[in-house]
Structures are given as C-alpha cells and as structure tokens.
Amino acid sequence: MSESIEGLNVGAHFLDRLAPREREQLLASGRTLLARQNEMVFSQGDPHDGIFIITRGQVRVYYTAPSGREITLAYWTPGHFIGGPEISGGGTHMWSGIAIDDCEFVALSGATLQRVLRxxxxxALALIDGLVAKGKCYSSMAQMLGTRSVIERLAQYLLNLAELEGIAEGDTVLLGRKTTHDQIAAMVGSTRQWVTMMLKRFQAKRIIAIEGGAIRILRIDQLEAILFRD
Incomplete structure (x- = not known):
C-alpha cells in the first residue's frame, strides 16, 4: 500500500552492490528452501533466526491482531529478503509470511549472516540498502493508514495494481492479479464485508466490472477523482 508505485521494488536490487563473485559466495553460504503455494514461510510468534532471500515466487507478509483481523504489510517478490527485522536472529517473528505461489529461497541463519558480514x-552495505527500502515501504503504508480514508485506500490500491500489472484494453484496464475480498480487505485495512459492499457500489457506478473473479477498471478517472477530491 503506497501513494505511488515509484520505488516500490527498489529493495529487490539490494544485492546489486556485490561483485558477481561475492554474490555467488553469499548465496552458496545459505540453504535452498522450497515452499508450496499457501505454505507458511514463517509465522508470527515463532522463534526468529535469520532471513530468506526470495529467488522465485511471491510472499505475502502480514500481521494478525489479537482480534484475529489481518493487515497485509507487503507482497515481496524475487530479489527481496524477508524475515526481518531481527536479521541476525533472536526473539520471535513479529509477523507472518505465506507463499502466494510456489517459492524458492536462500535461507541465511543468524550465525551465517554474521559470518558472511565479516x-x-x-x-553489510547491501543489507542496509535492503532495510532502508523496507523502512520506506512500511512508512508509506503507515502514512496511508493514518491520512487516507478507507475508500481512498481502496481507490489507490486499484490504481497501483492497474499501473503495476494492468492490461490495457481500449479505454479499460484489466487487473492481472485475481484477489479475493479478504485479501483486498487485509491490504486496505478494512473488512471483507465493507470491501464487498464498496466493490458493488463501484460496479453500480460503472467504475469497475467483475469478470470471472478479475477486476476490470472502466473509469480510471473516477478512481483518481476519489483521491483528489476537495
């Protein structure tokens, strides 16, 4: 969740600082792990030990409140690392990570990380780059949650998806990713019932259309008007 897609994927390039030989040495220091679609990579409250560098697939990282409600922190793609913030190990995971599709990782334990950093x-500089990118991502999310209404966050989410993954067809944009109402609710910080109601309202106003579970944006300008209205 961000007010623009600019810089969203910067963290995927955090290893670009390394020379090819250094990158090869780093990746060889870890263990290759696989996770099937919908399999947990790590769970909130579990003991923490190191990080996972995503080499294939996509992972949703989310926080579960005591009430059971979830909020999605981010969807991380190949090149990003997950498993922070205590990258060197110790403590417990503050949130959970689940594989959105079949994934592959290079896992670096806390002890391995400390050795490789030496x-x-x-x-070390590459890792700082990655942490800075994550800090900006979560700061942008906090800003959206604190300053934008729920309907504005929903409009922004649809616009971001349109720019990131949308398929332009005439004057409309088909969103390539099929998302459930629960997933959208977790992303914008609302409930499934509210998302269902609002998407029906958008359909009635001919702002969007639902086609086989996928969303087609019919009026980009109307979503933008929600964000920039006085």
Whole structure:
C-alpha cells in the first residue's frame, strides 16, 4: 500500500552492490528452501533466526491482531529478503509470511549472516540498502493508514495494481492479479464485508466490472477523482 508505485521494488536490487563473485559466495553460504503455494514461510510468534532471500515466487507478509483481523504489510517478490527485522536472529517473528505461489529461497541463519558480514563487507552495505527500502515501504503504508480514508485506500490500491500489472484494453484496464475480498480487505485495512459492499457500489457506478473473479477498471478517472477530491 503506497501513494505511488515509484520505488516500490527498489529493495529487490539490494544485492546489486556485490561483485558477481561475492554474490555467488553469499548465496552458496545459505540453504535452498522450497515452499508450496499457501505454505507458511514463517509465522508470527515463532522463534526468529535469520532471513530468506526470495529467488522465485511471491510472499505475502502480514500481521494478525489479537482480534484475529489481518493487515497485509507487503507482497515481496524475487530479489527481496524477508524475515526481518531481527536479521541476525533472536526473539520471535513479529509477523507472518505465506507463499502466494510456489517459492524458492536462500535461507541465511543468524550465525551465517554474521559470518558472511565479516567475510564480505560490501554485503553489510547491501543489507542496509535492503532495510532502508523496507523502512520506506512500511512508512508509506503507515502514512496511508493514518491520512487516507478507507475508500481512498481502496481507490489507490486499484490504481497501483492497474499501473503495476494492468492490461490495457481500449479505454479499460484489466487487473492481472485475481484477489479475493479478504485479501483486498487485509491490504486496505478494512473488512471483507465493507470491501464487498464498496466493490458493488463501484460496479453500480460503472467504475469497475467483475469478470470471472478479475477486476476490470472502466473509469480510471473516477478512481483518481476519489483521491483528489476537495
């Protein structure tokens, strides 16, 4: 969740600081792990030990409140690392990560991370780059939650998806990713019932159409008007 898609994927390039030999050494230091679609990568409250570098697939990271409600923090793609913030291990995971599709990771334990940081000084700077990108991502999300209404967040989410993954067809945009109302609710910080009601309202106003579970945006300008109204 962000007010624009600019810089959203910067963290996927955090290893670009490394020379090819250093990158190869780093990845060889970890363990290759696989996770099937809908399999947990790590769970909130579990003991924490190191990070996972995504080499294939996509992971949804989310927080579960005591009430049971979830809020999605981000969808991380290949090149990003997950498993923070205590990258060197210790404590427990503050949130959960679930594989959206079949995933592959290079897992670096806390002890391995500390050793590699001593052996490859450039990796320390790369890791800082990755943490900075994550900090900006979560700060943008906090800003959206604190300053935008729920309907504005929904409009922004649809616009971001349209720009990131949308398929332009004439004057309309088909969103490539099929998302459930529960998933949208977790992203915008609302309930499934509210999302269902609002999407029906958008359909009635001919702002969107639902086609086989996918959303087609009919009036981009109307979504933008929600964000920039006085």
């Amino acid at each position: 052996e490859i000084p450039a990796f």
